Amino acid sequence: MGEEGKWVRKASRNEVSMDSLNESETLLVVYKMSFSARRPVQTQEVEQALRHLYRKTPNLRVCLTDKDGEKWFKEVDEKMIDFEVSAVGVEEVTEFLHTHSYPKDAILWRARLVPVATPCYHPQHLSSFHTDLQGTFPHCYHLVFGFSHAIGDGHTFIRICAAFSHILDSVLSGKEVDTKQIGCFDLNEEYESKIEEIKKRLLKDEVWREECIRELNEGKPESSILQHVLSPCEDRPKKTLLHTQTLDKAATTRLVEKCRAAKVTLSSCMAAVCNMALVDLLVEKGVVQDTYTVSNMHMINMRRTWPKETTEHAFGWYISSSFRQFFVTPRTVDGDEFWQYTREIHSKFYSFLQDEQFMEKAAFVKWCYSTGNRQIFKRDLSFNTRGNLTQRFEGTKEITVTNLLSSTSIHNSTIPWNDIVGTVRGRLSHTTKYNTSMVTKATALQYSDLVYARLLKITAP
Incomplete structure (x- = not known):
């Protein structure tokens, strides 16, 4: 070259x-x-x-x-x-x-x-x-x-x-492959400068920082429910392991239709399903209460703040996480109550995305990580939703892509697990990724099975 x-x-x-x-x-x-x-x-x-x-x-x-x-x-x-x-x-x-x-x-x-x-x-x-x-x-x-x-x-x-x-x-x-570039790796200097400027202001503005921390802790219980789930063990080999279960096409279609009818996103629905599955797991482990407070965080593509014409081909690292949000979750939720609970999650998460201070809050997240204040973001569940990828893989003749699963290593971190969701060929997959030094295989698979059982229940014909 x-x-x-x-x-x-x-x-x-x-x-x-x-x-x-x-x-x-x-x-x-x-x-x-x-x-x-x-x-x-x-x-x-x-x-x-x-x-x-x-x-x-x-x-x-x-x-x-x-x-x-x-x-x-x-x-x-x-x-x-x-x-x-x-x-x-x-x-x-x-x-x-x-x-x-x-x-x-x-x-x-x-x-x-x-x-x-x-x-x-x-x-x-x-x-x-x-x-x-x-x-x-x-x-x-x-x-x-x-x-x-x-x-x-x-x-x-x-x-x-x-x-x-x-x-x-x-x-x-046997077709010729063109040389057209599929992405741009130029740095979005305007975005980076804006984030750095906000972070510098955060260093000086103690009142604003305290306001952010109060919002992060709104609804926080005295103790985390994860203490009943995690099994930290220094002697256990540290690995990042995955367990994936996939709905069939018909069930996925029914799930999408029900989300549309309830006016919620699939992402919000999956957060509700996973919260319920975590409660089911707690009950099976003997932790029986009328309600449980479950904390969630979502990964966010920060390109949402850019002009639309600049986002598709912008390659690079432009992600952040939402503020931690707490949801009072009943032990038993079925039928219309489930969709009412899902709408609560949807409303709270999308209010964060539409907040006029969204960029400032995203910068606060980065500031916390860069200054070692990560305890502020300890949560029960975190979600990485890839959306419906079916169209991206359509049009091939000699091969058919049947799934695309993603993960990042967490075995040397303080992250116990997280949930990854995406759809390929009209089939929704849910992956439980877990840190073996904190979560046993039996617990991770038990949780994953409970998520799948919840999905089958709400997608039943």
């Missing part, structure tokens, strides 16, 4: 922070794209598709290195692409990507192809592959990407995975 090795730009404070966390095996990103193919996919075809992806995606062409005492992004040669066909299963590959950071001056992503010799289709809610494709798309694979959060967030990586699926399809079809 003619521009190989050029300096791209100085890394932002957030990007440097993400790189530092990644070095300690924290928040290392994994995306598992499951797909079925008409014919066997050859290693060289995947390699060719990855080279095209590298050429079309600016943040996949960089490393993070030192320049004059500062961290800068610099382009690297495509020979540094880290790709292998894995001889082990997808769980082992995911664990590897969750525990291996990216060396200095090295490319900031990896890819592993995991062929599935004998695809499992049953039970369908635990399968990555779909029975309706078994005859025409019999060859099944996982393409597992590892990413550094220094080069992107969920908005970024979803678009990269979708682009790869179309590139691979073109390669398999």
Whole structure:
């Protein structure tokens, strides 16, 4: 490449922070794209598709290195692409990507192809592959990407995975792949400057900080319900593990229709379902009360504050989390009461998003993390909702993407677990991600099963 090795730009404070966390095996990103193919996919075809992806995606062409005492992004040669066909299963590959950071001056992503010799289709809610494709798309694979959060967030990586699926399809079809860039890795300096300006004001404005803290603690109970769920153990191996369950297409359609009728988002509905499942878990563990106070946080794409025409192709790290919110949750909620409870969650969360001081509050979140005040954000459940990704993967001929699951490593953090939700091919998946040093496998799977049971109940015909 003619521009190989050029300096791209100085890394932002957030990007440097993400790189530092990644070095300690924290928040290392994994995306598992499951797909079925008409014919066997050859290693060289995947390699060719990855080279095209590298050429079309600016943040996949960089490393993070030192320049004059500062961290800068610099382009690297495509020979540094880290790709292998894995001889082990997808769980082992995911664990590897969750525990291996990216060396200095090295490319900031990896890819592993995991062929599935004998695809499992049953039970369908635990399968990555779909029975309706078994005859025409019999060859099944996982393409597992590892990413550094220094080069992107969920908005970024979803678009990269979708682009790869179309590139691979073109390669398999013998079609030419163009060189059009699929994203822009320029820093949004106006946004970054505004956030930094607000953070500086926060350092001086003690009254405003106290107001934010009061809002964060509004409704906070004397003790967290998680003390009845967590089982911290220093001797237990530290791992980030995942358990995913998927609704079928008909149930997902019914769920979406019920959300529309109730005038709530699927994200708010899933928060309500998970809160109820956590209460069910507490009851099964012998903690029986009339009501429980459950705290929630949501991940937020900060591009929502930008002009719409600038957001789609803006690659990089532009996420924040909502303020912690507390919800009084009855032990028994069914029928119309469930949707009334969901509307309460929806109203409170979207009031935060529409607050005229939303940017200031987002900056306060960043200020708290950067100054070590993370205890303010301890919560029972946190949610990362990817939305409906079906359309992004449509239009391919030689492959069909059946699921896209994402996770970040939390085993070296104080985060016990979180919930990840997304829809591909009209099927909604819920993933419980958990930190084994704080949550036992039995408890995590018990909670996940209770979430799925709640979903089946509210989507019953």
